[in-house]
Amino acid sequence: MSIFRKLSWYFRLEWRRYLTGIIGLLLTALIAIIPPRIIGNMVDGIHGQSMTGRLLLIDLGLITLAALAQYGTRYIWRNAIWGGAAHLEQLLRNRLFNHFMRMDRVFYQKYRTGDLMAHATNDLEAVQRVAGGGILQFADAIITGGTTLIAMMTLIDWRLTLLAIIPFPFLAVISWYLGQKIHRAFGESQAAFSRLNNKAQESISGIKVIKALGQDDADVADFDSQVDRTIDINRRVNRLDSLFDPSITLVISISYVATIVLGGLFVVHNVITIGNLVSFISYLAMMVWPMFAVGMLFNTMERGNASYDRVMELLEQKTHIIDQTDGITERPQGTLDYHVSQFDYPDDAGASLKRIDFTLPAGHTLGIVGRVGAGKSTIMKLILREFDNYNGEIIFGGHNIKDYALDSYLPAIGYVPQESFLFSTNIFENIRFARPEATKEEVEAAAAKSDLAGQIDNLPAGYDTQVGEEGISLSGGQRQRLAIARALLINPELLILDDALSAVDAETEAEILANLKAERANKTTIISAHRLSSVMNADEIIVLDDGHVIERGTHDELMATHGWYQRMFNQQQLETQVKGGVQ
Amino acid sequence: MADKPYESAWAHSMTTKEQVTVIGRLFKFAAPYKWFFIVSVILSATISAVNVFLPWLLQMYMDRYLRTSNATLAIMWMFAGLYFLGMVTRAIMQFWQNYTSTMGAEYMLENVRRKLFSQLHKKGMRYFDQTPGGSILSRLMNDTMTFSNFWALLNTLMLATFAVISSFIAMAATDMTVALWTLILVPFLALTIWYYQHYSSKVYRRMRERLSELNTKLAEAITGISVIQEFRQEKRTATNFEKTNEAYYDTRKAMIRTNSLLLSPIINLFYALGTVIVLSIFGIRGLHEVVAAGVIYAFITYLNNFYSPMSNMMDSLSDFQNGMVAGSRVLKVVDDQTLAPAQHPVADAKITQGKVEFRHVTFAYDQEHPVLKDVSFVAEPGQTVALVGQTGSGKTSTINVLMRFYEFQSGEVLIDGRDIREYPAEELRSKMGLVLQEPQLFYGDIQTNIRMFNPAISDDQVQQAAHFVQADEFIERLPQGYATPVLERGTEYSAGQRQLITFARTVVTDPKILILDEATANVDTETETMIQNGLDRIQENRTTIAIAHRLSTIQNADLILVLNQGKIVERGTNDELMAQHGYYYDMIQLQNAAHAE
């Protein structure tokens, strides 16, 4: 029952809807009593030759009226209760979505995409079932079950009723028991489905490797064996599922036996009329669903409760980033002063950054290099306010970046990661993601600056070409250039390219860097890269290792020190010559 | 090109003729399991007969014995026993009917998946170039599921038909006149079904579209959250989502309204009106003569049997169109003729030497724009041939042709002096080892990733291979060594580690010909040194065709081919090319200059 209490805020909010629904259900149940009773009376009337034309007309009129009224009341409760459930789902889904939008990196590290999706779909589904099916089962059990039972006891015979309904509690037990088993089996079946799905996905994306290794047949055989396992699991589901109807049949057959014998005795001994017996059998059929509903109700509530708790747990998570909504609202501009003495990732004790200091005047470019895991991206994440728990301060345009309202701070920064996300829409919308009001000309200009325009023109539908899951797949270099165009479109005060040119060739890179230099005269840029040619023209280059600076200076200064930078630069120089040298 | 991916899935409705063809072909998938369906049909028919028998039994009981008050306790128990027997029989048949029909559908579904999956493996790389992986997966997993629901629909349809027929026969046998009178409602019923079908399938489809749109947006918002937050687009994204959510809620409300108006409530109404018709005729007759109570009871029960499967059937009809659309999309994949290049029908040659020769090979991916033009070269057994050239010059394409991923248009590719088509595909695959630029791992563990599916490779061989490419060092440091799990795509391993595993995978098959496509391009400079040693070792004693940017690989090559726009513009050994004072010469000069610095 606790789930009904937990959802009481919603029932109170939507009390009109639920009151209408319950009244509709109650009326439906009450009206349902009428026809079997009248039919019984008519049978007796005809049987006893006491039927008159007037009586017949009244009886038929009543049944017709009851049928029409029931049509109305059924419409009312269905609309109210199912509609209420759908509305609850909508409400919770919006709430979850808005919550997701506010959550920080820590949250997204704790919960994987798949889990979040599952909470927002399966769990909400289970909760809405409480507000729909659960309410219905509850009402069915009490209202329909109760009224029918009372009708059978008072209108027909209480002894016959008690005897006939002895097996009925078993219906509740069976539906509860089978319901649980099926739920579990169904969970396994879904897991089998996703295993098969992953297998297939891996084969499709790795098709070239599989073909190259000549493993087609073996891969098909592996798929087949997974399919066999899936069939085995689904066989269990189907078997359990096929048990539902037969168990109902078996349980009520006992009631029928009781009715035939005791009811027959009562008719023969004139305790009840034959018409009563006909009514009784109809009422018996009407008791099946309410009893079944009792069992199902337990399952609905149990699942709904667990799901509701999971959803609430998500909603209770707090972000660690505090947005100064009444903070500075001007656009940050000017010098970037970065002084971080230490930073650790929240779930990782070892310091990720130590004593990072640099000052980047407006219009200057900073290069950050170092091997994988040296901390290049981490430096940028702090500028982006993904984490606030560092020692030190970052000053941009004369103010601590924590003092800005996020709404004015972040739009001044264009961040391009190595792997940027593309939304399932066309290229045009993807580029103007951060500025949906941008015109065609502006988008084209941004694409030109990131050297993507020519590539887009070669695509089947140009800027209208669909990308993302179901669209065409762009190459790594094309994706990176699209992400750069996206960032350039907002004309950021600070542009951050985090290894964002790794998949484009050296020539294109040079072109893009030249464009940036020309277009962004007074704007600041930070570039991290493996390929040192990306940063060689920067005003300052810092070399990171294990979270701290091991070398710093301009390209020429670093080349003179004969350190890591110089070694790497020479090595890469050779490779570039060999790889892309033919003009 | 469709601009809304989630709509395209449901967009078109098919003509009747198309539907008939699709159904015909879908039936073929079910053919191997026909016994499941036959048994299920027979049981459905028998169940509906039992459903008629039970009310008839009660009718007999009431009219013959109770009404005339000559029922003894023995007779009562006999009827109760018969009724019980009937119910037990029905229960058993219900179980098997449901079980055979769902299992038949299950087997058919998995059969289609198996067929489709093995069909996919027969398709050429071109097919995978042109079809997004996500959509192939959706055909294989989701569409097959949708059209297996189609069989559940046939099942309810069949049950409903048998119920309707058997109850009508029973009514007619009980009283022909009254049975005929009940038919008055049938045109109205048919109209309702038609209207519901017409209207609800539209609403239903729209609801499904919006749901999938909703879930797509949700998934994208979660995976793209950093982009959304960095560009401060939370509000816009949320508003947009709320709009979709609202739209979904609207169609759901419409669906609820439609179902409340036209589904079980209206079927209940029809049943009640049918009862009124039956009762009025019996009642009018009852004014003059006796009408047996059992007859009335039986009649009303038959009427119930007639109507009760209706709403179920109407409900599942909504799936009909989806099943058809899904089925036709699955068939489209099956029919696609973008097949992998074929070998000669009786190909039985064996690769013994490992000599590779291209003679005037011309190749275009699209049959129109050649990306390789008149390419000729020979790699003698044990030699290393290096391909160099700009991005897009045709290096990978050369390898694609040699690997038989694509069919070339003219010229000859020879291995050990014989046409490459004379070797069976398995022979080519087992004697040619390809290492790709992007190392790809599969779900399993380290060991299965080296051995892949080949059971002939022993644990010992796996470890030797790992040792050979010097991957054993890091593998043995892993918590479970060779049994350490690899999750999807192996993202928990660094690019270098992944590449070493794929080297071991190639070495363990002991190929005669080794093919390397920039196997070290995507890793940072330090990881590369780790890979290089492994790479040097696997080239020993093998013919190697390598796209490489490492000078040492190229300098030691027996033949260097310089490609430009699909043509070989320079060729020779290191010394020969140095003497030519061409591109290669310039390159080496640069290298020396860099070293001198």
Ligand SMILES: Nc1ncnc2c1ncn2[C@@H]1O[C@H](COP(=O)(O)OP(=O)(O)O)[C@@H](O)[C@H]1O
């Ligand atoms: N979200 C995170 N939580 C914990 N540790 C992290 C996280 N992101 C990165 N790290 C760790 O911090 C270090 C620096 O990583 P990163 O800044 O991404 O390096 P780079 O960009 O130079 O390759 C690495 O050791 C990495 O494993």
Ligand SMILES: Nc1ncnc2c1ncn2[C@@H]1O[C@H](COP(=O)(O)OP(=O)(O)O)[C@@H](O)[C@H]1O
């Ligand atoms: N799968 C493909 N389908 C169509 N065209 C392709 C495909 N792969 C490569 N191409 C085109 O063929 C040409 C040669 O490419 P490729 O052989 O990959 O060059 P390289 O490996 O030297 O960089 C390029 O113009 C490229 O766009």
Ligand SMILES: [Mg+2]
């Ligand atoms: Mg990084």
Ligand SMILES: [Mg+2]
């Ligand atoms: Mg290539």
